[in-house]
Each structure stands twice: as C-alpha cells, then as structure tokens.
Amino acid sequence: MLGLLLLQVLASCLWLGHSEVVNSFETSCPQFFFREVPPNEALEPQKPAWICQRYKNQYYFATLYDRKMRIPVYSAYIYKPGPGKRPKTWLVEPQLIGPTYPKTMEKEWTLLNRYNVTLEKLSQSQAILHDYKNLTGLNRGHLNPNGHHDDYSSRMATFTLTNIVPQDEKLNGGAWNNYEQQTMIRRTQGCKTTYVIVGAVPGNNYIAKGRVNKPSHLWSAACCVVDNNYIKAWAVIAENDKNEVQLLTLGELEDTLTELYGRGQVSLFDSDCPRE
Numbered sequence: 001m002l003g004l005l006l007l008q009v010l011a012s013c014l015w016l017g018h019s020e021v022v023n024s025f026e027t028s029c030p031q032f033f034f035r036e037v038p039p040n041e042a043l044e045p046q047k048p049a050w051i052c053q054r055y056k057n058q059y060y061f062a063t064l065y066d067r068k069m070r071i072p073v074y075s076a077y078i079y080k081p082g083p084g085k086r087p088k089t090w091l092v093e094p095q096l097i098g099p100t101y102p103k104t105m106e107k108e109w110t111l112l113n114r115y116n117v118t119l120e121k122l123s124q125s126q127a128i129l130h131d132y133k134n135l136t137g138l139n140r141g142h143l144n145p146n147g148h149h150d151d152y153s154s155r156m157a158t159f160t161l162t163n164i165v166p167q168d169e170k171l172n173g174g175a176w177n178n179y180e181q182q183t184m185i186r187r188t189q190g191c192k193t194t195y196v197i198v199g200a201v202p203g204n205n206y207i208a209k210g211r212v213n214k215p216s217h218l219w220s221a222a223c224c225v226v227d228n229n230y231i232k233a234w235a236v237i238a239e240n241d242k243n244e245v246q247l248l249t250l251g252e253l254e255d256t257l258t259e260l261y262g263r264g265q266v267s268l269f270d271s272d273c274p275r276e
Contacts, residue, residue, distance in 0.1 A: 020051065020095060020103045021050065021051055021095040021096060021103075022050050022051070022052050025050055025052070025076075026038065028050070028052050031078075032078060032195070033076055033269070033270075034225075034272075034273055035272060037269065037270040038062070039074065039266070039268045039269075042258065042264040042265060042266045042267070043064065043073055043074065043261060043263070045066040045069065046068055047066065047067035048066065048067070049096055050063075050065075051063045051064075051095075051096075053075075053157055053162075053163070054157075055154070055157035060077065060149070060153075060154045060157040060158075061144050061157065062075070063076075063144075063162050063163055065162050067096065067125065069212070070127040071127070071165045071200055071213050071215065072165065072199075073199055074199035075143040075144035075198055075199075076144075076197045078195060079148050079195075080148065080150045081149070081185070082149065082151065084149075084150070084152055084155055085152065086147075087146065087155055087156045089159060090161060091106060091159055092105070092106060092107075092108055092122065092126060092128065093105060093125075093126060093161075093162050094115070096125040097122060097124075097125045105157070105160050108122065108129055126161065126162060127161045127162075127208075129161070131207060131208035131211055132164075132166070135166065137168065137170075138166045138167060138168060138214065139172055140164045140167070141165050141166070141171075141172045141176070141218070143198040143199065143200065144163050144196075144198060145158065146158045147180060148180065148184070148196070165213075165215050166212060166213075166214045167240060168240050171218075171238055171241075171244075174243040175238065175245040176218065176238055176245060179220070179245045187222065187224070188222075191224035191232075194223070194225075195223045195224075195269070196221070197221050199219050199220075199257075200217070201216050201219070201257070201260045201261065202216070203215050203240065204216070214240065215240050216239065217238060217239055218237070218238050219235065219236065219238070219253060219256075220235065220236050220237075221234075221253055221269070222234055222235070223270075223273040232274065233269070233275070234247065234249070235253035236253075237253060237256060249275060249276055250268065250269065250273060251275030254267060254275070
C-alpha cells in the first residue's frame with residue numbers, strides 16, 4: 001500500500017499538466033471572468049462539468065463541459081496573444097472519469113498504461129482521439145485557441161479535447177480564423193485586459209456514431225477593460241456549416257443565444273460590460 005502511495009506521489013511529479021473538475025467557477029477559478037462573474041445558468045446542459053484547466057500547477061482557462069454531448073459549452077480565458085509554436089500533443093481529462101483520478105490533463109496513452117483505465121471507461125466520460133479520426137469536412141476546432149496565448153505552457157493547455165468541437169473545416173481555416181487572428185487584434189487595441197468566452201450551441205448532428213455532437217453554431221464574446229472609466233464589448237456568431245462570421249453587439253449575441261439554447265435569458269458577463 002505504501003509502495004503504491006509512493007508511486008502515485010512520484011507520478012504526480014511527472015504529470016503533464018493539471019486540470020480540475022470543480023463545483024463552481026465562482027470559488028475555484030473566477031479570475032477568467034470579468035468581475036469574477038461567469039455566465040448564468042441559462043447555458044448549463046443536463047450533465048455539466050466545470051473544469052478549471054490547469055497546466056504545470058497554473059490555471060490557464062475555465063471550461064464548462066457537456067458530458068452528454070461530449071463537447072464544451074464554453075471556454076473562458078484572458079486574451080494574451082503572442083508568437084510561438086503550435087503544440088501537437090492532445091490531452092484528455094481524467095477527473096471526468098471520476099474524482100479519484102488525477103487532477104491532470106493527460107495523454108490517453110498515460111491513462112491507459114499508467115493508470116490502467118480502459119479506453120471504454122475513458123470514452124464513456126468524454127470525447128477521445130478516435131472520435132475525431134477520418135472526419136469529412138470537419139476538423140478539431142479549438143474554442144480557446146492556442147494562438148491567443150503567449151507562451152508554450154498556456155498554448156499546450158488548450159490542447160485538451162474538452163476544449164474542442166467538430167468544426168466545419170472551411171470555417172475553422174477561413175472566416176473564424178480571420179476573426180481570431182485579425183479582428184481580435186484590431187478590436188483589442190487599447191485594452192488593458194480582455195476577457196473572452198467562446199462557446200458552441202449543440203446541433204442535431206453527431207460524429208463518431210452518435211457519440212460527439214456537432215454544434216450548430218459557434219460564438220465568441222469579449223469584454224475589454226480599457227481603463228477604470230471605459231469598458232467595451234463585442235461578439236460574433238457563425239453557423240457551423242458556412243464560412244461566414246457575423247459581428248454582433250454583446251446584447252445581440254445574448255438574445256440570439258437565449259433563443260438557440262431555449263433555457264431562459266442568457267447573460268455572459270457582469271452587467272457592467274456594455275450590451276450595446
């Protein structure tokens with residue numbers, strides 16, 4: 001028993017990164033939300049999981065995950081773009097299997113070989129790499145994009161499948177990429193801190209034999225603090241089968257999401273973030 005404990009302690013020193021399934025963002029990783037206020041309950045799915053995404057003992061963003069659809073509802077982060085390499089390693093979330101598993105992002109291989117988790121058990125809790133194999137017209141679309149982070153560790157943290165949805169490949173490489181890489185740079189001029197929430201609306205189609213939902217829409221909202229007296233906001237939405245992105249006010253996006261989700265009035269940011 002002691003030997004097993006020592007092995008677990010040793011393994012903890014070797015973990016790739018850390019993430020944690022928590023009870024609420026307000027108490028666990030509120031720093032990724034403007035005024036520490038996360039979106040309201042109108043976005044919550046039937047089987048939610050709140051994940052504080054941590055890598056090398058530092059939190060990098062927060063994800064509300066839909067266990068049933070096996071896609072994120074949204075990922076929230078602070079915009080800090082910078083140059084750097086794009087990681088190639090994909091990670092999964094052991095704590096979605098159960099609380100006794102490590103608070104870590106791990107490679108599938110590590111879970112299967114070091115922790116004796118079966119692929120079937122892992123796949124029951126979340127999307128796995130095999131779900132995204134042999135896609136036609138779709139690819140792995142980041143909600144929180146690695147290019148919005150300024151060092152390798154923060155970029156690496158975005159490469160968890162809990163931050164990924166099946167995205168139209170033309171949209172992902174086209175209009176959505178233009179928004180992430182060009183529009184965001186223009187819009188954030190003068191911003192001291194920009195809080196971003198990127199989400200996906202569940203659709204009627206699935207990949208991987210019905211395991212993983214293909215969102216009908218992708219959306220993004222930003223709340224930018226210029227100074228103590230000036231805060232600005234903007235938003236976009238895209239249908240996940242067209243290479244088009246529609247620019248909206250924050251209020252317009254919240255009203256659109258209220259209709260699309262159908263669970264009551266959506267509020268993405270604290271009321272001090274302008275809706276007009």
